[in-house]
Amino acid sequence: MATFKDFRNKVKPNWCPGCGDFSVLAAMQRAFANLGLEPHDVAVVSGIGCSGRISGYVNAYGLHGVHGRALPIAQGLKLANRDLTVVAAGGDGDGFAIGMGHTVHSIRRNVDITYIVMDNQVYGLTKGQTSPRSEMGFKTKSTPSGSIESAIHPMEMALTVGAGFVAQSVSSDLKQLTHVIEEGIKHKGFSLINVYSPCVTYNKVNTYDWFKENLVNLDNDENYDASNRSMAMQKLMEHHGLVTGIIYQNKERKSYEEMIKGFKEEPLAKQDLMLDREHFDKLVAEFA
């Protein structure tokens, strides 16, 4: 059986020392091992940006695509081979700016993949511009007088469009992070995991210390019921979205694959391509 070390490769990440993405990588590798997966069972599909490089740092199958499009690629892959564990990963710019349309529609569609957003509230790879997750007033190279646009609240947004699994965590809590990724993968359907993954270079506001002071861990709240959607929404609004843990999970909703009429257990990628003559003749006869 594979251990988390089997999911490591020899590539040295090009992330800055202290980057939150290191923990996300480690948590992902641990989660795969904890779930008893082998490297060839897993595919990590990522977007563009610092965090998008993550697919190259996991010893598994992986595709590093175009900016903002990790989700449709991951869904196509999962539909082609439903035996694979497919994880999409990228930054907040990838998921909530250029790829926001795909995020919303992936939630609606509910293909059984896990989406991990490494949310650092700033654009890193392009050297420090505002992101859709930057708070109003946040100063960057593209907002020298402070951002005048309001920030996206991804967890509330996900609940609103009907997500079946919504979780949030932070890079400094490897244990919780690993746990929510495991639960996200186990969840049958689309799961969204937003990870506060501090950018030590371009975000001097939302730092590790800042999160330590401001985050509320739902795991410590005995009365919290993650199956209660209105409680989830209330909690998020109460704490300005700054909560961690599994925020909401709907175990009843069927995945897209389960909803497709005639979709087989055997992956499409393993099925015979050749149409038999009888079937062909039947199709052709409809045009007579």
Place this chain on the structure above:
Amino acid sequence: MVKQLSWKVGGQQGEGIDSAGETLSTALNRKGYYLYGYRHFSSRIKGGHSNTKIRISTSPVRSISDELDILVAFDQETIDLNAHELIADGVILADAKFNPTVPEGVTAHLLAVPFTKIAEEVGMAQMKNMVAVGASIALLGLSVDAFKEVIEERFARKGQKVVDKNMEAITKGHEYVQEQIGNTITKFRLDPSDGKKRLYMIGNDAIALGAVAAGARLMAAYPITPSSEIMEYLIKKLPELGGTVVQTEDEIAAMTMVIGANYGGVRALTASAGPGLSLMTEAIGLAGMTETPAVIVNTQRGGPSTGLPTKQEQSDVLAMLYSTHGEIPKIVLAPSTVEECFYDTIQAFNLAEQYQCPVIILSDLALSLGKQTVNPLDYDRIEIKRGKLVDWNEELPPLENSQLFPRYEFTEDGISRRVLPGKKDGLHHVTGVEHDETGRPSENPLNRKRMMDKRLSKLSNGIDFDTPVFLDAQHDEADLLIVGFNSTRGTITEAKERLEAEGLKVNHAHIRQILPFPTEIMQQQIQKAKKVLVVENNATGQLTNLIKMHVGFAEKLVHYGKYDGNPFLPSEIYKQCKELLVHGHI
């Protein structure tokens, strides 16, 4: 008695125009006649003039005709807009309800038939279109019996009563006209057909069926005219084969989903038109860079921007070739008949896997939507070629110490072995960033050059496609070579026949593989001709310029463009050819 004629039905969109055309032509196709239909429609659901023109013949036809013999009109606007096309002794069958009049200068015979009144007597005003079908077949000298089967199939799910009423409407329309004309108008009576069984399809049907036959089991697409029929067909047919169609949020999602699916090992496609293709452009570059197979159908329509969404144009050629940033291997096929739409689609899926690159099937509105008689499709010509794909059953040498599978290994033909995710000992990375043989990012200049050369060399020695250029070129020394692509095939054939009947030596080359460009074949053909006319539905001469770029002969090539939204008529091409031959220019 005639061997061929043209019939047109027109009215307000939503009045049953399509249904009338469909009923008439399906029945005639089953009787063994050859048909070619073209719909004139607008980008709206109800209202606005719409018409369907159908050519009926005892021998193969692949073009609309210049003239019109019979016009069926549900309103005066139809007469005013279309009567000028009628031959001198043509016939207008018009609903008596609107007191039809014939415009000045039109000599055609007007027969006012109470379409609506008869339909109301039968039971429902909507059936006026079936009355009109009955009226038409009386002119064609055919019996209503041929329609029973078609009517039963069309209306069976609405119950026997509806079937009977529609049949009655057809019969009453037939009787009425029969009584009116007696033996006076006999010139439109059709010669008997050969009675053979053939198909009746649009290009989009053939592309969709071709995809099923090729083993495609997943489609991701966003609805757009004139390509939606492909997804609509596949959503009906793929589930019974275990596959599906995903209607995505946009064309970017469609294209990237297709890349993910093909990476995963299923044959997947998307289909769109110009605006959608523009959105897919970046992702097509990813498919090229990552050597991922993908099949993309572009049914061209009037551009730019929203342009003329329901009209014919061929103005995406250069965009299909060059729109992606950077340089990738890519194949662009351009079928020119409905049969080719079927066979080329199968080949497109093979080529995508054989050369591990995106393949664009370029069609145009007239080919994608023009409904025509099609020869039986041959099951035995279906062949699946997956290139250097590692089989699921093959055991690979173990990967140790986080070693990776050389997915992008340098090889003689530039094509590397492709292994699918899920396969043991096949781990590798895939990225749109320049990469080494295992897929790991690399900025090494030597590797960069080798990888670029590897990818581009895959297509440099020709590709495994059966007919890069359709040739109807018997003359070693021709007065004229006519060049075209996509739906102009039959129209050019017809113009050529007229010119040859006058003793001119005319060759015809129809380009079916636009990329890689068939330079040698075109060079030979152009050399053999004194003059060359390139016929294309665009303003700037995209194909003309492409030939100049690859083959040369800049002086000899004359571009003939039409970009008013309508397909070429045989007479237009004939006239321009004559002009070029007589005056040396057009």
